[in-house]
Amino acid sequence: MPGKSDQEIIQAGYEASVGQVYAIFFESMASTQSEGTQRQAEESFIRGVKLARQVRDRALQLLEVGNR
Secondary structure (H helix, E strand, O other), X not given: OOOOOHHHHHHHHXXXXXXXXXXXHHHHHHOOOOHHHHHHXXXXXXXXXXXXXXXHHHHHHHHHHHOO
C-alpha cells in the first residue's frame, strides 16, 4: 500500500494544527470569567487558524513550484 502523498501529509498537519488551536481556545474559554480574557482568547484563535491556513497554502504552493 503506497504512503500518503505530500498534499495529504500537509493537509493532515493543517488539521492537527487547527485541532491544537481549538483545544487551547476551548481551555481558555472554559477557564476564564473575564470578558477581556475571552476576547484575547478569541483573537488568538483567529490568528492561529489564519496562520495555519497560510502555512498550509504556502506549503502546497511550494510543492507545485518544486514539481515543475
